[in-house]
Amino acid sequence: MLARRLTQTGIEQFDAFLASLKSDPTSDAPLDLLTESATSEPLDVEINVEVRRFRSRLEVAEYLHRLLRMDTATLRTDAGFWCWLSLFWFEAMCPVVKDRWNPGDRFRWIADLDDPRKTARHLLAGPFQIYRAHRDDPLRAMALLCGTPSQPGQLVPLIASRPSLVTCNAVVGAATRLYYDATNGRNRPGLSTRRPGSPRRFADVLSQLDLTWDLHSLSVEQLLSLLPPEFDQFHRTHSKRQRRLIE
Helix, strand or coil, X not given: CECEEECHHXXXXXXXXXXXXXXXXCCCCCHXXXXXXXXXXECCXXXXXXXXXXXXXXXXXXXHHHHHHHCHHXXXXXXXXXXXXXXXXXXXXXXXXXXEECCCCHHHCCCCCCCHHHHHHCCCHHHXXXXXXXXXXXXXXXXXXXXXXXXXXXXXXXXXXXXXXXXXXXXHXXXXXXXXXXXXXXXXXXXCCCCCCCHHHHHHHHHHHXXXXXXXXXXXXXXXXXXXXXXXXXXXXXXXXXXXXXX
């Protein structure tokens, strides 16, 4: 199917559908918005998309990166295009609990590209922007891309929502070294707490280091060496196994 963009009317109707799921979580997705002239309009380039299911945020990002090679400069900042894609893949991506749609926060579907915090939560634009920032070595960003599309994980709101951090090779590489388990292909369990060495503590320490260090000038190893001892349990115990992912 040729991709289009939702008009403002289309975005508002898609948003209304998401709101209606709170009272009627079994409603059919309004897929007619994808093609009606009042709710969608053609793009300046022809891009074919197919209905598919993604197992991880990395798969989402890789597919979108290939899809947008023709015109990334324009479409990656086009909110109507991202909303159209969200609706196109809604039935394939939206979690279902007891036969009921469970879409979560509206900004997972309605793109607000002017707010980095909301963009990071978008199920499509979020992983795409992370992948694009690290397209020279996507494995560096595995801690941010290994989750399922609907379960991005604790690290995403802490790092991906801050442009100065998510574009920093040392920060993203260190996060992968600390928290990504390459053997199992997912982040380590129990990362949502405030315990020593947790992602939230990592974000707090980065905020302190950013006051005195140019994080973008550091290597992964240099940044890891600046972290307090509470992080040793992650990167020193597992450094040999993880090293190949980010060097």
